[in-house]
Amino acid sequence: MSQLISLKGVSKKFILRHHKVSRLKEQIIDFLRGTRYISEEFWALKDITFTVDRGETVGIIGENGSGKSTLLQLLAGILVPDQGKLEVKGKVAPLIELGAGFNPELTGRENIYLNGSILGFKRKEIHHKLKDIIAFSGLQRFIDQPVKNYSSGMYMRLAFSISIHVDPDILLVDEILAVGDLPFQQECFKRIQDFKNKGKTIILVSHDLNTLSTFCDRTLLLHKGELIAQGNTREVIARYVEILGKPDNSEGVKQSISLPGSGEIQRDGPSPQEGKRWGSGEIEITRVTFLDKERKETCQFKTHDPFIARIHYVAHQRIKKPVFGLALISEKDNIQINGPNTRFDNRVIEYLEDRGYVEYIIDRLPLLPGDYWLLVSVWDYECQQVFDAQDRMHKFKVIPGGTPERYGLISIPARWEYYGDQDSEARNRNPLNPES
Numbered sequence: 001m002s003q004l005i006s007l008k009g010v011s012k013k014f015i016l017r018h019h020k021v022s023r024l025k026e027q028i029i030d031f032l033r034g035t036r037y038i039s040e041e042f043w044a045l046k047d048i049t050f051t052v053d054r055g056e057t058v059g060i061i062g063e064n065g066s067g068k069s070t071l072l073q074l075l076a077g078i079l080v081p082d083q084g085k086l087e088v089k090g091k092v093a094p095l096i097e098l099g100a101g102f103n104p105e106l107t108g109r110e111n112i113y114l115n116g117s118i119l120g121f122k123r124k125e126i127h128h129k130l131k132d133i134i135a136f137s138g139l140q141r142f143i144d145q146p147v148k149n150y151s152s153g154m155y156m157r158l159a160f161s162i163s164i165h166v167d168p169d170i171l172l173v174d175e176i177l178a179v180g181d182l183p184f185q186q187e188c189f190k191r192i193q194d195f196k197n198k199g200k201t202i203i204l205v206s207h208d209l210n211t212l213s214t215f216c217d218r219t220l221l222l223h224k225g226e227l228i229a230q231g232n233t234r235e236v237i238a239r240y241v242e243i244l245g246k247p248d249n250s251e252g253v254k255q256s257i258s259l260p261g262s263g264e265i266q267r268d269g270p271s272p273q274e275g276k277r278w279g280s281g282e283i284e285i286t287r288v289t290f291l292d293k294e295r296k297e298t299c300q301f302k303t304h305d306p307f308i309a310r311i312h313y314v315a316h317q318r319i320k321k322p323v324f325g326l327a328l329i330s331e332k333d334n335i336q337i338n339g340p341n342t343r344f345d346n347r348v349i350e351y352l353e354d355r356g357y358v359e360y361i362i363d364r365l366p367l368l369p370g371d372y373w374l375l376v377s378v379w380d381y382e383c384q385q386v387f388d389a390q391d392r393m394h395k396f397k398v399i400p401g402g403t404p405e406r407y408g409l410i411s412i413p414a415r416w417e418y419y420g421d422q423d424s425e426a427r428n429r430n431p432l433n434p435e436s
């Protein structure tokens with residue numbers, strides 16, 4: 001088998017620049033000399049060695065900040081190593097950061113040409129593929145609009161469509177399949193599977209352990225920039241889960257929830273860690289879906305739309321009076337917005353057996369446009385034992401259009417009253433009690 005990717009002792013450093021703390025006079029001198037910062041080296045990847053053969057699908061897992069994206073950027077040729085030797089043979093299609101390689105001012109169509117040329121295609125070749133790329137992206141109506149007007153899901157569709165149509169030898173996928181609606185995600189996974197069946201090479205970064213188990217022949221585990229395990233996907237996942245379970249698994253990143261709903265997410269680290277799951281497992285949350293008012297699956301809502309989160313579970317044994325809880329969390333600043341649970345709502349579930357689902361129903365979603373995480377959990381009645389908790393593994397989006405309001409996080413159902421100076425009768429009325 002031929003080797004497409006080979007890394008030997010590869011390291012990558014970033015230079016972090018801090019403002020220097022100094023006295024005014026020194027600051028002025030520094031300013032004149034142009035040395036206002038202290039620089040510090042930070043090794044994001046340390047001494048990485050592995051190879052990938054043609055036709056392999058290799059997963060990469062690791063906590064946030066462990067170096068996964070940096071590694072993919074090296075493979076894509078976007079970054080170069082500071083030490084070691086890196087060889088990549090063949091055409092690489094990077095499906096990495098959202099919109100990487102896109103120019104926001106250009107239209108979707110123009111970006112297809114731009115992206116194609118970055119990937120090494122002639123204009124004529126791209127021209128031939130254009131129709132298919134647009135068709136698969138499903139963006140026919142938007143293709144001549146600047147991509148800065150696109151939602152992250154639309155970006156994703158376009159990027160994915162380009163990547164699979166340029167027929168690369170190596171496909172790099174970084175996490176981004178979490179964006180986009182479910183049918184599209186399923187289509188992406190189907191295409192990745194086709195790609196795999198054709199004997200192509202895939203490097204897949206994902207927090208979704210199911211995705212990794214399904215696709216990857218082999219998985220690498222990064223921890224603080226080091227490659228600490230590689231091999232059988234199931235074994236590597238087990239090692240990863242073990243690391244996540246350790247209380248101090250990385251600097252300052254420590255999180256837990258206390259009671260479902262009532263509790264808040266505690267964190268004392270700067271970089272919140274997404275995609276965390278824990279619990280004793282008697283009940284497992286197998287799937288979470290978001291539904292609109294027709295009970296159709298979707299990941300996009302408008303403010304004030306009906307919103308349903310459906311939490312599917314399987315109970316491995318009969319469990320009396322379990323409590324389901326959840327929290328809505330804004331992605332941008334990680335603010336927990338609420339924390340309801342079935343017990344607060346006096347919904348006593350006598351017992352659970354087998355499979356089923358519970359629904360959390362909001363008649364009018366108050367959230368303003370943005371991306372939101374859903375934390376879901378299931379507990380015993382006393383809320384002492386957690387059977388399964390999934391922190392920031394499920395995401396949905398609120399898109400503009402439901403309200404002109406745009407400041408803060410939520411739109412509270414409320415109204416304005418106005419009292420002119422003359423209208424004394426109105427002024428004496430209590431708007432909260434019109435009868436008085």
Ligand SMILES: Nc1ncnc2c1ncn2[C@@H]1O[C@H](COP(=O)(O)OP(=O)(O)O)[C@@H](O)[C@H]1O
Pocket residue numbers: 014015016042044062063064065066067068069070071
């Ligand atoms: N351009 C950059 N400049 C400085 N530090 C960076 C840069 N890119 C990434 N890092 C740092 O390198 C580390 C690894 O980042 P990354 O590869 O994005 O991790 P992951 O994808 O596993 O979450 C992080 O600590 C991150 O802050």
Ligand SMILES: [Mg+2]
Pocket residue numbers: 068069070175
């Ligand atoms: Mg990353």
